[in-house]
Amino acid sequence: MTLLSSCVANPGPPPVEEPMPTPEPSATSSAAPTPSRAEAVIDIGVDPLHSGLNPHLISDNSSFVESLAGLVLPSAFRDGVMDTDVLTSAEEVPADRDGVAQSLRYVIAPGAQWSDGTPITGADFRYMWHGMSDTPAVVDPAGYHAITGMRVSADGRTVDVDLATAVAEWRDLFSSFLPSHLLQSDASDFERALADTIPASAGRYMIRSVDRSRGIITINRNDRFWGENPASIDLVNFREVRSVTQGAEQLRSGQIGFLDTFPAETSVDAYSIMTGTQVRTVKLERELQLSLSTTSTVLADVAAREELRSLIDVPLIARIAAGRSSNLRVPDHQPAADATFTPALLQSLTAEQPLRLGVNVGDDASAAAGRAIVELLAARGVKAQIISTDLPEITGILLPRGRVDAVITWENTDNSATGLAGEWLCPEAPSSPRAANLSAYCTPESDAVARDVLSGIVAPEDASEVFERINEREHVTIPLLGDTRVQVLGEGIVGPDPNLNNWTSTAALSTVPSWRKL
Numbered sequence: 001m002t003l004l005s006s007c008v009a010n011p012g013p014p015p016v017e018e019p020m021p022t023p024e025p026s027a028t029s030s031a032a033p034t035p036s037r038a039e040a041v042i043d044i045g046v047d048p049l050h051s052g053l054n055p056h057l058i059s060d061n062s063s064f065v066e067s068l069a070g071l072v073l074p075s076a077f078r079d080g081v082m083d084t085d086v087l088t089s090a091e092e093v094p095a096d097r098d099g100v101a102q103s104l105r106y107v108i109a110p111g112a113q114w115s116d117g118t119p120i121t122g123a124d125f126r127y128m129w130h131g132m133s134d135t136p137a138v139v140d141p142a143g144y145h146a147i148t149g150m151r152v153s154a155d156g157r158t159v160d161v162d163l164a165t166a167v168a169e170w171r172d173l174f175s176s177f178l179p180s181h182l183l184q185s186d187a188s189d190f191e192r193a194l195a196d197t198i199p200a201s202a203g204r205y206m207i208r209s210v211d212r213s214r215g216i217i218t219i220n221r222n223d224r225f226w227g228e229n230p231a232s233i234d235l236v237n238f239r240e241v242r243s244v245t246q247g248a249e250q251l252r253s254g255q256i257g258f259l260d261t262f263p264a265e266t267s268v269d270a271y272s273i274m275t276g277t278q279v280r281t282v283k284l285e286r287e288l289q290l291s292l293s294t295t296s297t298v299l300a301d302v303a304a305r306e307e308l309r310s311l312i313d314v315p316l317i318a319r320i321a322a323g324r325s326s327n328l329r330v331p332d333h334q335p336a337a338d339a340t341f342t343p344a345l346l347q348s349l350t351a352e353q354p355l356r357l358g359v360n361v362g363d364d365a366s367a368a369a370g371r372a373i374v375e376l377l378a379a380r381g382v383k384a385q386i387i388s389t390d391l392p393e394i395t396g397i398l399l400p401r402g403r404v405d406a407v408i409t410w411e412n413t414d415n416s417a418t419g420l421a422g423e424w425l426c427p428e429a430p431s432s433p434r435a436a437n438l439s440a441y442c443t444p445e446s447d448a449v450a451r452d453v454l455s456g457i458v459a460p461e462d463a464s465e466v467f468e469r470i471n472e473r474e475h476v477t478i479p480l481l482g483d484t485r486v487q488v489l490g491e492g493i494v495g496p497d498p499n500l501n502n503w504t505s506t507a508a509l510s511t512v513p514s515w516r517k518l
Helices: 063-072 122-134 244-253 267-272 302-311 314-322 344-349 364-379 391-398 417-424 444-455 460-474 508-514
Strands: 041-046 087-093 102-108 147-152 158-163 205-211 216-221 235-240 258-261 278-292 355-360 384-389 406-412 477-489
Touching: 041 244, 041 508, 063 205, 063 216, 063 508, 122 147, 122 158, 244 258, 244 267, 258 508, 267 278, 267 477, 278 364, 302 344, 302 364, 302 460, 314 364, 314 477, 355 364, 355 391, 364 384, 364 406, 364 477, 384 391, 391 406, 417 444, 417 460, 444 460
Parallel strands: 041 235, 041 258, 355 384, 355 406
Antiparallel strands: 087 102, 102 158, 147 158, 205 216, 216 235, 258 477, 278 406, 278 477
16 A cells, blocks of 8 residues: 555645655564563653644644654754754755746655654655645644645655745754655645554654553654664653642652643642752743634724724733633733723624634633633623634634634744744635634735745844734734743653753753653
8 A cells, every 4th residue: 555655646736746656664564662661661741632643733733742743753854953863964956947946855864764664755755745735724834835846766765845935944844744654645634644643653752552541641762763862761651630739749759750731820839849849930932822814704804803902801811721820921912991992893793693713622721711702702792602623624614714703722933934924924815724824814015024034035033023013903813821831850860951940942851862760
């Protein structure tokens, strides 16, 4: 099946030159042996997992899922530096085809392979391209939409990528790519591929089991990892922690040696007074946002969006969404209108059809924020209701068809060139599935700036200022809550530094391969 699937033309953005067949796994290939419990084992407390494990889907994206993907999946570059375990080289090459603004060449390292023995090939790059181009609600898709063609060498190891628009931050492409030989060749399953597990690894770890009933994800060292610096810890159990009391008890008893969770009201106090613990809070470049659809019959008029913005008490929503007042990051906002203000336009527009607010099912913070917004609007005579379903349905069907007027999602706020471009590039059509520009806001000005920041003509910080001014005028996005994590280092683990505050990465779990057990 692997041989046949890689010989069939892949639908998607044309043109595509056919790749050579993906090499079959060797006759001796099998799943990597599982370490015994007698070997080095650590247990880590994390938030309950309510979604899948695909870090490229907005619905799945979280600090934990990103870190897990970094431990398990391969990337062309990590933090802007080429991963020499995965690639021999990656460079821009002269564009020699009409309509091509930029060409990239990736040469895959000879030993790079998946945990079942299948080599990493250009088919994995192609799967990533199609998945990010054709799937709604994905993280930073702009660079993939710029790709117009991909060519793979006979041995599958050299991948040439053609782009219609130059992408300045092209090193952000092909991060945490998936094992295409175990998935649909045309990437039509991209939004479901990692819903339950990650079927093969090409990192220092591989997933052993995902037990949602017990709230435990177990990864073991990938014995087929070919690169330098293999993991020191043999087995890692990620255990869900549902309360501060539970987390403190498990730290105290040694059931977990590290904890990385969404804070509660008393998290820092409770963990700080424990003997033998180090505690820090970190601010992530991630925000809970309310995106207003400019194609909605209720919110198409900027005056209606402005009225809605004036009714949102951001500090109140932030407290309710987070469930706390301490260690709370309230985004910059405009004060809500006082009680004497009457939102006459919204009252009229929602008299027969309530404003429909899409909320990703399973996301507690989004659900809490959504319910609070509905109550705030009801108090002002504006009818509203929650539409709770999975995010791909909201962004792929309901938003473009006008059956949802706004949506609450977690969004990255690192202001990267590809991230900014994705949020502001015009969609192909108002009825197109929403990728990153959930509001579908589109003007010649916004689209031009988005294209210029993508290609490097405009610096990301300058583009960010332009988009902030547009948003202040057009009210397409309302930030609600900044993402904060509490991390606790217990006894028995040696991490990147004896002092937790000196760990340079805010994504502490990404450093697990270097940890040692005392």
